[in-house]
Amino acid sequence: MSSSGRERRSGAAYCAPPDPELRAPAAPMGPLSCDSHAHVCGPESEYAYADERIYTPPDALVPAYLKLLGTLGIERAVLVQPSVYGTDNTVMLSAMRDMTAAGMQCRGVAVVDETVTGRELDELHEAGVRGLRFNLVDVADPGKGAPLESIRALCERIAPLGWHAEFLIHVDDYPDFDARFGDFPTDIVVGHMGYLRLGQDIACDGFRGMLRLAAAGRCWVKLTAPYRISAGDLPYGEAGEFARAVVAAAPARVVWGTDWPHVMVSKPMPNDADLCDLLSRWVPDPAARRRILVDNPAELYGF
Numbered sequence: 001m002s003s004s005g006r007e008r009r010s011g012a013a014y015c016a017p018p019d020p021e022l023r024a025p026a027a028p029m030g031p032l033s034c035d036s037h038a039h040v041c042g043p044e045s046e047y048a049y050a051d052e053r054i055y056t057p058p059d060a061l062v063p064a065y066l067k068l069l070g071t072l073g074i075e076r077a078v079l080v081q082p083s084v085y086g087t088d089n090t091v092m093l094s095a096m097r098d099m100t101a102a103g104m105q106c107r108g109v110a111v112v113d114e115t116v117t118g119r120e121l122d123e124l125h126e127a128g129v130r131g132l133r134f135n136l137v138d139v140a141d142p143g144k145g146a147p148l149e150s151i152r153a154l155c156e157r158i159a160p161l162g163w164h165a166e167f168l169i170h171v172d173d174y175p176d177f178d179a180r181f182g183d184f185p186t187d188i189v190v191g192h193m194g195y196l197r198l199g200q201d202i203a204c205d206g207f208r209g210m211l212r213l214a215a216a217g218r219c220w221v222k223l224t225a226p227y228r229i230s231a232g233d234l235p236y237g238e239a240g241e242f243a244r245a246v247v248a249a250a251p252a253r254v255v256w257g258t259d260w261p262h263v264m265v266s267k268p269m270p271n272d273a274d275l276c277d278l279l280s281r282w283v284p285d286p287a288a289r290r291r292i293l294v295d296n297p298a299e300l301y302g303f
Contacts, residue, residue, distance in 0.1 A: 012049075012053045012055050012084075015055050015057050015058060015261075015263040015264055016058070016269055017058040017060075017261065017269075018058075018262050018272070021271055023271070024071055024072065024273060025276035026273075027276070027277055027279075027280035027289075029072055029293060030073070030293060030294065031075065032293075032294045033074050033293040034074065034075075034076035034256075034293060034298075035072075035257050036224075036300075036301070037080055037222055037224045037225075037259055038078070038258055038259065038261075039057070039079065039081075039082040040062055040091060040095035041057040041058070041059060041061075041082060041263075042057070042058075042091070043061065044059055047085075047090065047091050049085065050083075050084055050086040052086075055084065055263055056084070058261065062095050062098045062099055062102075065099075065260060066099065068258075068272060071273075072276055075104070076104070076105040076107075076297065077105070077106050078107045078108065078109065078297070079092050079096055079099075079106065079108045079109070080092075081108070081109060085111075086111065087111050087112050087113050089110045089112075092110065093124075096108050107303070108124075108127065108129040109130065109131040109132065110124055110131075111132065111134075112132060112154070114154055121157065121161065125161050125163075130162070130164070130300075131158075131165065131189065132158060132163065132164075133168065134166065134168070137170055137195060151165065152185065155186045159186050162302070163186060164187040164188060164300065166190075166191060167188060167190055167191065168192070169194075170194075170196065170197055170206075171190065171196060171206035171210050172194075172196050175205035175206050176205075177207075178212045178213040178216075179209070181213060181219065182213060182216070187218055188218070188219050188220070189220040189222060189300070190220070191222045191224060191225070192224050192225040192229060193221060193226075193229060193239065193242045193243060193246060194207050194229075195228065196242070198230075198238075202241055212249075214246070214249060214253040214254075215249050215250045217250075219250075220255060220296075221253060221255075222254075222255055223243050223256045223279065223292070224256070224258070226239030226243070226278060227239075227262070227270060228265075229242060234268075234270055234278075235281065240281065247288065247292070251291060251292075252296060254296060255296050255297045255300060258276075260272065279292070
């Protein structure tokens, strides 16, 4: 269903669905390659979305995602809890079970609050969760987001599990990024190459701080969602500059993902094969791409 005006009671308009065309990328992804950032949503008829969400995704279900991964030649996947479900990880955990049963190696990144019990964290770990996500950007009221000290306290609890903290954050809001996050109790993962606002470039203080922290081995960066940080359409020129800078600064701390089903895309919907081929454009060396697609996610997520 398109975002042509139909809205939920919350006012959160429907997003356009992903491109249904399935085709293989020109450059093979390779054995054990990993999509390190995707979401499963729905079915809406069965699982309610949070009233405070800012968008309503189309149904993006396990069979469609597995078919996509098979076409792209990707053998591992990481599901990330989308903001539309708040702290209810039911859909993600169910999808992980279904994907594992289908033979896909799968991990997850959950969302919880400070009331989560130790037993619940252990159960999430047993289910394949390896990190917690903190969304400081795409929420209805950013002022209600957890302050960093509360996040730090929660991360002290997950550190013994070997988990990481994944942030959806505009790094340009944090010119002291490496100082602010350098002593975090867990490694941190930054989505969408730092999710810089349009008009920023690689000289941005927050971006440079993220690169320094990654080079120091304390921060991982996801090469995801180039359409969110570029003013233009494919091949998303600014995003390529950010990606190349990240890979040059910290090749051992970079992972890649589709960001399927590409919610809240305000420009022409990209085909996932074209997004895969952007990686070979950014990282032309096959050995370097294998590190990003296989070795780095294996270390971060424990495959």
